[in-house]
Amino acid sequence: MTMTTSSPTILYADQEHDRLRTVVVLVIIVGVYIGYQIMRGIFGLMENTADYIYVLSCAGGLPIGLAISWVVEQGLKRVWHSGNSVKLDETGLQLETRTGEEQMIDWDHHIAVTNWYFQLSGYMRGGRERRVPTKWFCLASQLRQEDQRVLIFTYLPPRKAITWLAEENSEITFHEIKPRDIYTSTLRDRFMAPTRPEIPKQVLAGKDGTYWLAERRRWTEGIELTPQDFTTFMHYLKREA
Secondary structure (H helix, E strand, O other): OOOOOOOOEEEEOOOOOHHHHHHHHHHHHHHHHHHHHHHHHHHHOOOOOHHHHHHHHHHHHHHHHHHHHHHHHHHHHHHOOOOOEEEEOOOEEEEEOOOOOEEEEEOOOOOEEEEEEEEOOOOOOOHHHHHOOOOOEEEEEEEEEOOEEEEEEEEEOHHHHHHHHOOOOOOOOOEEOOHHHOOOOOOOHHHOOOOOOOOOHHHHOOOOHHHHHHHHHHHHHOEEOOHHHHHHHHHHHHHHO
């Protein structure tokens, strides 16, 4: 997206919302069935495939179903928004949520900015994080202004994350936190559904305490932007804040 001063830039957040994921699962099931029927019809026309037609049809139907679901998902993401969005213009930032909540940040007043990141490995992941490659990074930013607070994050592959994490990027710096500082990794944990842990008091009182407090808020208040939209947001922040 390009930034303009004549009209606001609207970033639609949380593209992979729960309602969309539910529909995608149903589309996968229907798509696999359609793929199965297509492949069964094709193999039915071939000789010497009668003994293997069901196995071959299933094997061929799966990738067709996944391909159909991918196309449908990409299309839905463009038109079916979660209801969470960020509006940016030369005066400030406005966060709107599907529940009707609004948060406003004014560029002309002091903003307390907290930026942090971590790699998606070394801990028991759940939810959206489980669907992201372990070598990727989560980059997050918290903006606070009086009683207003906005938390925005994204997931990036290493080659894109380095753009923001490089030492020469001195205008905006991100502080690294390490999930292994708070997530346990016992045998019992491996057989339980992943949950967010309690952050130990010694961690909150330590040098990374401010960032872990922000990370804990991200779990409940954070909104996810695509990598491209996160870049747009950071460019606004660097230019205006």
